[in-house]
Amino acid sequence: MENAFGQPQSVVVLGGTSDIARAVVRKLCAARAEVVVLAGRDPGRLAEAAREAEEYGATRTEVVLVDAADPASAGPAVAAAFDAIGGPVDLVIVAVGALGDQSDFEDDPAEAARMITVNMTWPVAALTAVRTRLLAQGHGRVLVITSVAAVRVRRSMYLYAGAKAGLDRLCQGMSDSLVGTGVRLQLVRPGFVRTKMTGGQKEAPFTTGPNEVAEYVVRGLSTNAPVIWSPPVLRYLFVVVRHLPAALWRRVADL
Amino acid sequence: MTRLAGWGRTPAATASVVAPASEDEVVELLARGPLCARGLGRSYGDAAQLAGGTVADLTGLDEIGPIDESGGVTLGAGASIDALLAVSLPQGWFVPVTPGTRQVTLGGAVAADVHGKNHHRDGSFAAHVDGLRLATPRGVFDLSAAVDPDLFWATVGGMGLTGVLTRVRLRLLRVESDVVLVDTDRYDDLDAVMAAMVEGDERYRYSVAWVDCTARGARTGRAVLTRGDHAPAGATPPRAPRAGRLGVPVVAPPGLLNRLSVRAFNEAWFRRAPRHALEEPHSLGAFFHPLDGVADWNRLYGPRGFVQYQFVVPDAAGDTVRHVVERLARSGLVSFLAVLKRFGPGDPGPLSFPMAGWTLALDLPVGADSLPAELDALDELVLRAGGRVYLAKDARLAPAKVAAMYPRLEEWRAVRARVDPEGVLVSDLARRLHLVGR
DSSP: OOOTTOOOSEEEEETTTOHHHHHHHHHHHHHTOOEEEEEESOHHHHHHHHHHHHHTTOSEEEEEEOOTTOGGGHHHHHHHHHHHHTSOOOEEEEOOOOOOOGGGTTTOHHHHHHHHIIIIIHHHHHHHHHHHHHHHHTOEEEEEEOOGGGTSOOGGGHHHHHHHHHHHHHHHHHHHHTTTTTEEEEEEEEOSBOSSTTTTSOOOTTOBOHHHHHHHHHHHHHHOOSEEEESTTHHHHHHHHHTSOHHHHHHHTTO | OEEEEOTTOOSEEEEEEEOOOSHHHHHHHHHHSOBEEESSSOSSSSTTOOTTSEEEEGGGOOOBOOOOTTSEEEEETTOBHHHHHHHHGGGTEEOSSOOSOSOOBHHHHHHTTOOOTTHHHHOOGGGGEEEEEEEETTEEEEEOSSSSHHHHHHHTTSTTOSOEEEEEEEEOEEOSOSEEEEEEEEESSHHHHHHHHHHHGGGOSEEEEEEOTTOOGGGTTOEEEEEEEEOOTTOOOSSOOOSSOEEOOSOOOTTSSOHHHHHHHHHHHHHHSOSEEEEEEEEHHHHHOGGGGEETGGGGGOTTOEEEEEEEEEGGGHHHHHHHHHHHHHHTOOOOOEEEEEEOOOOSOTTOOOOSEEEEEEEEETTOTTHHHHHHHHHHHHHHTTOEEOTTTOSSOOGGGHHHHSTTHHHHHHHHHHHOTTOOBOOHHHHHTTOSOO
């Protein structure tokens, strides 16, 4: 069960090898998390993340193998993860995503479709299954990691950002649909984060590391803010960004 | 579905609330599935809620029987101390033990084995209970310290997890007036007030100190000690009782109680207290339940709520109290007036909180990033001193520490298993601290 600070005891992570998810899990395990189930594609990296969770205090970890390129795998993966917890699930973190360098694949229809699948279709399928299970349980919390890139889509990464935008908006509606049910969905919108996913990319203003994101996320668990910005100042910056004229946005977006 | 929370307003739970009107209906509910009993919701944490489950609101079992000539009275477990006093005070009877609010049910008072300002002399609530009626999945039992003492004591302080209390038989205290004569003393540091309590508490029925946890340096732990007893017949009441109550209409904005405002309040409150005053008449309400005058005062802490941290350490570990107060003053965490009290010996309840020693209670608003870890550090200090925290206040203890703080937990579990082998009785507190099987 969650405590007074929103700290969970049982956690499911979809996208368990994500650097941001791992940083959050480390903090949660150092607090009250006891059982952690990590779902992802790479068995080696999942095992490493599970070992890390135990080092930080988890008493039991389990791993579920799943490939986010196949939306049909989402439902069974969520079922397997909840079964592996073996009791109430306090928190589900959705951290699945892929970025890459868009110029490498923007002329490839199959790759474009894959970007949308991994960043939006699979997470939505998974969230649908998570929502049903948490509603049946009568309590629980979902954190969906999108991006500030979803607030205003940049030309250099419109496939990633567009998919995240779809996920982000959809989750706003899903979050509203959960009011009064005891289940809560919160969005996490980090700015540029130094991770393996963004490796080699040019850093943007207000760049942080995964641990800072995790700090804001843990704070967000206690405040119940519907959107957790990381760093928080981006919330105000993006009020401006969202309203910039297109011509100006094109000039500043990829500075 | 209803949104529930404890008095600290966090964590919240959405649950299906049912309101049984009789013991028979309670028995029916117990046969249906997992159940959590709730009274007036004055536990600070998650003791009286069950997220996603069924919560039985017992305030409908509120009958108050006649008071016999020795002060014995039988009440429905959902009757409140407030309602009882409305009937008993005009007849010259007061509750033998009262917590800081009269808005608690008798069932809740037993389940948390509450204590008051007279614990050093009169013990906790259970010491004045002549009998209990407890509905369990294995039947309804009439219990007392003589009849099935194991189940009686497991129920006292058992946080509602041994069954649903339906009736409580209580022995009241004879009073000649509704006035308390109070001696007040102000001390500039913690050592001085603690020495005064060790030296003089035995001369008073009631004793409690309010400690300023925001004062630093030489004034760390400065305190106002109030001690007294019921006035004899004919005592002049201080002034006409207030007709209305103040209220906090909506949830206050976060940060209303910040470091500055709390420091200013504590300063004003300390200055306002006389350095030394003898036998000043106070009304019962002002002395025992000062915060009851402000309805919903818990909303002052804003939408994130607050936690109350209350611990007890043995007499010999008075140093731990000082360490805690010093740590808090240094940490810069906002802590409203803290309450310090000396307990007498505890009772045989395996999960009953009081033990001979010092207890300190602190209200801390949720919001500071450092608060969760700071409280974990305080737990370590308390454990090392052989102390424990109060489950009725808890919303954040690490489950691994419960057995160390309550070493008779297994004994309690065995008694509970006798009347609830399937684990029907449950609460978020029980699930969070793994008090009952997972």
